[in-house]
Amino acid sequence: MLRIEQLTKTFGRNTAVDAATVAVDKPMMIGIIGRSGAGKSTLLRMLNRLTDHTSGRVSCEGREVTALRGAEKRAWQADCAMIFQQFNLVPRMDVVSNVLHGTLNRRSTLATLFNLFPAADIHRAIDILDRLGIAEHAPKRAEALSGGQQQRVAIARALMQDPKIILADEPIASLDPMNAQIVMDALRRIHEEDGRTVIANLHTLDTARRYCDRVIGMLHGRIVFDGTPEQLTTGVARDIYGADAGFSEAATSTAIEPVETAPERAVHGAKAIV
Numbered sequence: 001m002l003r004i005e006q007l008t009k010t011f012g013r014n015t016a017v018d019a020a021t022v023a024v025d026k027p028m029m030i031g032i033i034g035r036s037g038a039g040k041s042t043l044l045r046m047l048n049r050l051t052d053h054t055s056g057r058v059s060c061e062g063r064e065v066t067a068l069r070g071a072e073k074r075a076w077q078a079d080c081a082m083i084f085q086q087f088n089l090v091p092r093m094d095v096v097s098n099v100l101h102g103t104l105n106r107r108s109t110l111a112t113l114f115n116l117f118p119a120a121d122i123h124r125a126i127d128i129l130d131r132l133g134i135a136e137h138a139p140k141r142a143e144a145l146s147g148g149q150q151q152r153v154a155i156a157r158a159l160m161q162d163p164k165i166i167l168a169d170e171p172i173a174s175l176d177p178m179n180a181q182i183v184m185d186a187l188r189r190i191h192e193e194d195g196r197t198v199i200a201n202l203h204t205l206d207t208a209r210r211y212c213d214r215v216i217g218m219l220h221g222r223i224v225f226d227g228t229p230e231q232l233t234t235g236v237a238r239d240i241y242g243a244d245a246g247f248s249e250a251a252t253s254t255a256i257e258p259v260e261t262a263p264e265r266a267v268h269g270a271k272a273i274v
């Protein structure tokens with residue numbers, strides 16, 4: 001499905017991502033972990049073509065992503081939607097209009113400029129907000145919502161593009177533990193119910209272990225671990241974080257409690273956001 005081969009990015013003499021190679025053969029939820037500066041954001045931004053690569057290649061279902069230009073590149077960016085730590089909403093614009101801007105890639109500039117949206121798109125936007133548990137906030141300005149609600153608006157905007165892949169760059173880094181859980185539950189449900197691949201950069205080990213089917217660890221631009229949460233032992237984590245014997249997992253914890261099994265998580269998620 002998605003192939004990343006020897007993908008490299010250098011900024012001057014600094015190699016931010018060093019020959020990253022990853023194959024994703026079926027939809028899954030992948031967490032990327034590593035200390036600050038390990039290259040996680042740069043890797044995601046190259047996948048989405050927000051940052052140009054230096055060498056290597058990304059391909060997806062026959063498309064050579066790293067070679068796309070113009071309209072084809074924009075179509076890829078719709079198939080591979082990205083959400084960010086700071087939500088990147090238009091603060092003074094109402095929630096539903098923010099979500100409708102997810103259709104930007106396939107609309108004329110004039111229609112977008114005057115906020116002219118087809119009724120079918122407006123209904124779909126409200127359905128998506130409803131699914132994420134925030135439909136009642138649709139007429140409010142985005143800036144009036146809490147951080148967790150704003151991140152769900154950003155997820156709704158991404159879903160408006162009907163993407164195959166959702167890239168999330170530190171989606172919960174600005175949120176308190178309760179909102180972090182609601183947002184992670186939403187991403188997990190989107191993966192399980194829609195079959196979309198979710199690739200999320202995560203600051204914390206416990207979140208990666210709890211929500212992801214697969215964890216990729218980066219250190220100094222290189223992928224140093226690629227395995228299941230079960231394989232991610234404390235010793236492996238210590239290597240990924242480049243820490244010494246005094247390494248404590250608690251230092252990378254968001255303390256999302258209590259830890260649940262996958263089926264419990266699905267039920268809990270449904271309760272929390274529907």
Ligand SMILES: Nc1ncnc2c1ncn2[C@@H]1O[C@H](COP(=O)(O)OP(=O)(O)OP(=O)(O)O)[C@@H](O)[C@H]1O
Nearest residue numbers: 011014015016034035036037038039040041042043
């Ligand atoms: N636009 C840029 N110009 C120059 N150097 C950059 C740029 N973007 C990233 N870097 C450098 O590339 C390296 C990897 O940065 P990146 O942001 O990808 O790491 P990260 O793992 O996402 O870190 P964090 O968790 O702090 O966001 C760092 O050394 C960073 O300083």
